[in-house]
Amino acid sequence: MDTLAFWLPLILLFVSALLGTALKRKSRDHCLKKFEKCKVILPVQAFDWQKGNLQVFAQGLELYYESPKDSPAGKLNSYILHPSEVDKIPYFLRPAPDEDTQDGYRWRKELERIRRPSFLDKMKRSVLNFYNMLRDAFGQASQAILGAINKDSTISKVKNSDKQINELKSGLTNLVPNAWEPVLEKYRGHRIVVERKTSQGMVKESGILEDYSSKYLLIREVKIQDTELLDFLKNDSTRGNKKHDFIYNRSLSMIRHTVHT
Numbered sequence: 001m002d003t004l005a006f007w008l009p010l011i012l013l014f015v016s017a018l019l020g021t022a023l024k025r026k027s028r029d030h031c032l033k034k035f036e037k038c039k040v041i042l043p044v045q046a047f048d049w050q051k052g053n054l055q056v057f058a059q060g061l062e063l064y065y066e067s068p069k070d071s072p073a074g075k076l077n078s079y080i081l082h083p084s085e086v087d088k089i090p091y092f093l094r095p096a097p098d099e100d101t102q103d104g105y106r107w108r109k110e111l112e113r114i115r116r117p118s119f120l121d122k123m124k125r126s127v128l129n130f131y132n133m134l135r136d137a138f139g140q141a142s143q144a145i146l147g148a149i150n151k152d153s154t155i156s157k158v159k160n161s162d163k164q165i166n167e168l169k170s171g172l173t174n175l176v177p178n179a180w181e182p183v184l185e186k187y188r189g190h191r192i193v194v195e196r197k198t199s200q201g202m203v204k205e206s207g208i209l210e211d212y213s214s215k216y217l218l219i220r221e222v223k224i225q226d227t228e229l230l231d232f233l234k235n236d237s238t239r240g241n242k243k244h245d246f247i248y249n250r251s252l253s254m255i256r257h258t259v260h261t
Contacts, residue, residue, distance in 0.1 A: 031216040031247050032056045032092070039066075041093040041236075046199060049232055050079050054092070059083050090196060090252045093229075096221070096243035111220055114210050115189045125188075129180045184212050187258055194219060194246075196253035198226055206259055207246065217248040217255065 033056055040054045040063070052063035061081040068075035081089070097103035113121065193206045194217065207222035222244050224230055233242075 027058050028056050029213050029215055031211055031213045031218040032061070034211070034218060035092055035094055035245075035247060038094050041095070041232075042089050042091065043229075044079075044081070044085070044089070047228070049236075051236075052079065061086055087249075087251070090249050092247040094245040094247075096245065111208065114208060114220060117189065129185065181212065184209065184255065187255075191259040191261055192219070192255050193257035193259060194222075194248055194253050195256035196248060198228065200227060204256065205246075209255070212250075215250055217246075217250055217253065219246045219248060222246045 032054075035054050036056045037053055039051065041049050041051050042063070044050050050063055052065045055062040055064065060083055063079040063081070065077060065079070068077055070076075096107050099105075099108070117125070187209050188211065190209060191206055192209050193204050195202060195204050197203075203225050205219075205222050205225050207219035209217070210220050211218045224233075224244060
């Protein structure tokens, strides 16, 4: 009996460490995941835009160039962004595919579905919103249970046990795709105006709100007003008058207005 009392808490701690690691691997932002494997453009510094196919990780991003870039260090295949750098990126831009292609047709159908969701889509969203409304209660309950486990004398003696338990607590609450926000939820599928700060002052750009997370706003069919970005697109192979989808960083942008249609 004493042997079981000794080993059981250690087994629970080991399982919690594995579960915490698994949850952390799955905790990618769901807005960013919608741009995964897509061609994107993002500003990494002033007047410095990077282009490539996006790969999203739980701890950072990688942008794969369409073709290797020459540099003194050799041919570069990708551009890696670490978490501290990702948090400073004001937006991710995804050019819409050409309208006369299969991808363009799917893009238009997807946008139409966002603007006029089916009954099944509404039901799925309602279930998710209901779960998000209970998120705090779920998080508090899981933390209380894990806190009680952590008070066990055997676990408390294990080095870094508090860290493992706290990681599991965080993973359980962060696994939910997004927190429910009534104001934003009301205008999903509607045209809104995003306000963000640029080097030339405040810019307001309109688009259709598809989704949101605690960190990002996913906006479709954005009407670009940023003159620096427009100049870059004109000089680049990407047409400046083409339709674009954006993911805005919420720490640097906010929804300011709704648009009458």
